[in-house]
Amino acid sequence: MCRKYLKGFLIYKTGVLQGGNSLIKLCKKANEYHKEFRKYIKDCAFLNEYYIETRYPAKDPLIATKEDVEDGLNFTIEIVRFIDKITN
Numbered sequence: 001m002c003r004k005y006l007k008g009f010l011i012y013k014t015g016v017l018q019g020g021n022s023l024i025k026l027c028k029k030a031n032e033y034h035k036e037f038r039k040y041i042k043d044c045a046f047l048n049e050y051y052i053e054t055r056y057p058a059k060d061p062l063i064a065t066k067e068d069v070e071d072g073l074n075f076t077i078e079i080v081r082f083i084d085k086i087t088n
Contacts, residue, residue: 002047002076005083006030012087023048034086043075 006026010018013033018026023044031037050064050072064072 002044002079003051005080006044009033009083009087021051023051036082036086040075040079040082043079047072047075 003021003023003026006023007018009030010016010026010033013030018029020026024041027037027041027044031041049062050068
């Protein structure tokens with residue numbers, strides 16, 4: 001969800017669909033258009049770990065604790081709300 005919102009924001013700003021799936025790169029690109037995205041880069045790095053794992057499973061699976069899941073959901077909600085706020 002976070003990836004789609006970041007890509008949507010970048011389409012909104014540039015008119016161009018950005019390639020790639022790295023939340024870190026998408027967040028840094030979004031930061032070029034709105035400097036407050038800088039504060040979400042660390043959160044995107046956290047979320048990116050789980051996205052990569054679901055696309056390309058490792059031999060030893062990544063274990064997510066309840067706290068990790070809650071943090072991930074909270075980061076996603078915060079980023080989505082921020083994008084909604086600055087585009088509406």
